[in-house]
Amino acid sequence: MSAAAISEAVRAGRMSISESVNRALDACAADRCNAVTALLADRARTRAARMDAQGETNGPLAGVPFAVKNIFDVAGQTTRAGSAATDGDAPAREDAFVIRALEAAGAVLVATTNMDEFAYGFSGENAHDGDTLNPRDRRLSPGGSSSGSAALVASGAVPLALGTDTNGSARVPAALSGAIGFKPSYGRLSRNGVFPFVPSLDHVGIFAANVSDAARAFAAMDQPDPADPIAARVPQAELAAPRVARLGGWFAAPLQEDVATAMEAACTALDVRETLELRHAEEARAASFILTTSEGGQTHLARLAARPEGYGPLVRHRLTAGAMSPAIWTTRAQKLRRMVSVELADLHAQADILIAPATPCPAFPVGTDTHEVAGSALPIRLGIGMFTQALTLTGVPIIVLARRGELSGLPVGVQLIAAPHAEATLLASAAKLEAAGFHTAPEEASHV
Amino acid sequence: MSVRTFLAAPEGFEAEALVRATAPAIGLRLGEDDVAEIAMNLERSAGFAALLADIPQIDLEEPAPVFRAEPAP
Numbered sequence: 424m425s426a427a428a429i430s431e432a433v434r435a436g437r438m439s440i441s442e443s444v445n446r447a448l449d450a451c452a453a454d455r456c457n458a459v460t461a462l463l464a465d466r467a468r469t470r471a472a473r474m475d476a477q478g479e480t481n482g483p484l485a486g487v488p489f490a491v492k493n494i495f496d497v498a499g500q501t502t503r504a505g506s507a508a509t510d511g512d513a514p515a516r517e518d519a520f521v522i523r524a525l526e527a528a529g530a531v532l533v534a535t536t537n538m539d540e541f542a543y544g545f546s547g548e549n550a551h552d553g554d555t556l557n558p559r560d561r562r563l564s565p566g567g568s569s570s571g572s573a574a575l576v577a578s579g580a581v582p583l584a585l586g587t588d589t590n591g592s593a594r595v596p597a598a599l600s601g602a603i604g605f606k607p608s609y610g611r612l613s614r615n616g617v618f619p620f621v622p623s624l625d626h627v628g629i630f631a632a633n634v635s636d637a638a639r640a641f642a643a644m645d646q647p648d649p650a651d652p653i654a655a656r657v658p659q660a661e662l663a664a665p666r667v668a669r670l671g672g673w674f675a676a677p678l679q680e681d682v683a684t685a686m687e688a689a690c691t692a693l694d695v696r697e698t699l700e701l702r703h704a705e706e707a708r709a710a711s712f713i714l715t716t717s718e719g720g721q722t723h724l725a726r727l728a729a730r731p732e733g734y735g736p737l738v739r740h741r742l743t744a745g746a747m748s749p750a751i752w753t754t755r756a757q758k759l760r761r762m763v764s765v766e767l768a769d770l771h772a773q774a775d776i777l778i779a780p781a782t783p784c785p786a787f788p789v790g791t792d793t794h795e796v797a798g799s800a801l802p803i804r805l806g807i808g809m810f811t812q813a814l815t816l817t818g819v820p821i822i823v824l825a826r827r828g829e830l831s832g833l834p835v836g837v838q839l840i841a842a843p844h845a846e847a848t849l850l851a852s853a854a855k856l857e858a859a860g861f862h863t864a865p866e867e868a869s870h871v
Numbered sequence: 872m873s874v875r876t877f878l879a880a881p882e883g884f885e886a887e888a889l890v891r892a893t894a895p896a897i898g899l900r901l902g903e904d905d906v907a908e909i910a911m912n913l914e915r916s917a918g919f920a921a922l923l924a925d926i927p928q929i930d931l932e933e934p935a936p937v938f939r940a941e942p943a944p
Contacts, residue, residue: 705922713920728900740912747890752923762929
């Protein structure tokens with residue numbers, strides 16, 4: 424059931440909150456994708472029973488079960504961030520701001536989810552907790568780093584989940600798993616209580632089965648929070664008739680056929696008549712890569728020095744290399760960041776919404792290093808996020824919608840990209856695209 | 872792919888030497904087995920960094936804002 428259907432059923436008295444929560448807990452317990460890292464059954468049942476007893480059924484998300492990537496603080500739990508390096512950390516004293524916001528709207532947290540270690544990866548691989556599997560085909564990766572959150576929503580176990588997006592960690596798994604993946608503007612949703620990775624790029628991301636549910640969750644969390652130093656909230660009014668253009672250049676790279684067909688379909692549905700080029704897109708992707716490795720390395724330096732054995736080797740070596748990056752690399756990346764943000768603003772002066780592919784191909788086999796795309800070998804760990812990573816450092820709101828590819832039968836996604844704080848227009852355009860067939864129904868949870 | 876998903880480090884970039892020199896400066900003790908893997912990652916970053924270095928006048932550009940001087944609340 425969608426979040427809207429659950430809250431409506433709860434409000435109308437057709438379903439208790441306990442019933443909704445128990446269904447989700449059962450579905451999460453039956454998870455066969457290694458998506459769940461902790462089932463919060465006692466907490467969820469206690470809260471649901473109290474809400475039922477007190478008649479708390481009027482919230483916009485009343486009775487809606489949700490899950491969070493285990494990078495979010497959950498009171499009483501150690502925030503693992505997908506790593507054994509956090510094993511000795513003290514339990515969180517309170518829930519992350521966005522969890523508190525969703526629960527204030529009536530939602531109920533039921534589980535934490537698997538992820539790439541410290542959010543550093545696109546593949547859903549994890550050396551400590553095991554790899555997350557794609558609910559559409561368990562031989563395949565669901566994408567990462569918010570792999571478990573995407574997989575749980577795509578499986579139908581929960582209608583909503585939270586992840587993070589630094590280089591595409593919500594958008595890539597949304598495309599590969601078949602869910603809505605929504606990254607609001609940088610600073611729009613509070614990161615207070617989220618384990619940091621790359622503070623100048625970290626965003627909270629939303630997974631939902633449909634655009635309306637994503638919008639509902641966004642509205643519940645869209646609140647000022649002085650505890651997040653980069654908090655920024657400048658809502659823009661929805662435009663009645665947004666102009667839509669396609670991004671060319673870097674984003675017109677050879678695509679797997681289902682992705683290429685999806686792009687054409689999205690452009691037709693949104694009446695695209697123009698292609699625009701982000702001139703420094705390739706350099707923007709390089710800058711994001713450098714900022715990620717260097718800032719991530721700095722975030723982790725003390726922990727790398729104290730207990731390097733807690734890290735999986737892949738991530739330990741990446742972060743250590745980042746901590747050693749020459750300063751001129753990062754200052755050039757920051758300069759490029761400003762240049763490309765100005766370039767993108769110029770494009771948004773010509774078109775309110777831009778369309779780009781989310782990934783070059785559908786889901787790839789778990790554990791693979793390269794994957795064939797349009798006749799060439801794509802290095803998966805570097806290449807699968809090439810279209811999301813090129814945009815992330817501009818901080819603009821982006822939503823991914825997926826549909827099933829005709830050849831592969833797998834979800835493939837497109838990104839809709841709006842100007843900073845134009846979430847209202849972005850969500851309206853996304854709803855229009857969803858109505859044109861960009862929707863991938865969740866799998867039946869019992870079959871996953 | 873015709874687009875470049877991987878870029879080679881500039882010729883002469885001695886990543887292992889950089890790793891060995893930097894580790895003590897930032898308080899890290901590395902096993903010998905780690906050095907080559909870390910160096911490989913640094914080479915990858917060097918390839919991306921070289922792409923930015925090719926942008927004319929980039930060193931004279933204004934960086935992205937990272938600090939705002941604001942009155943105390």
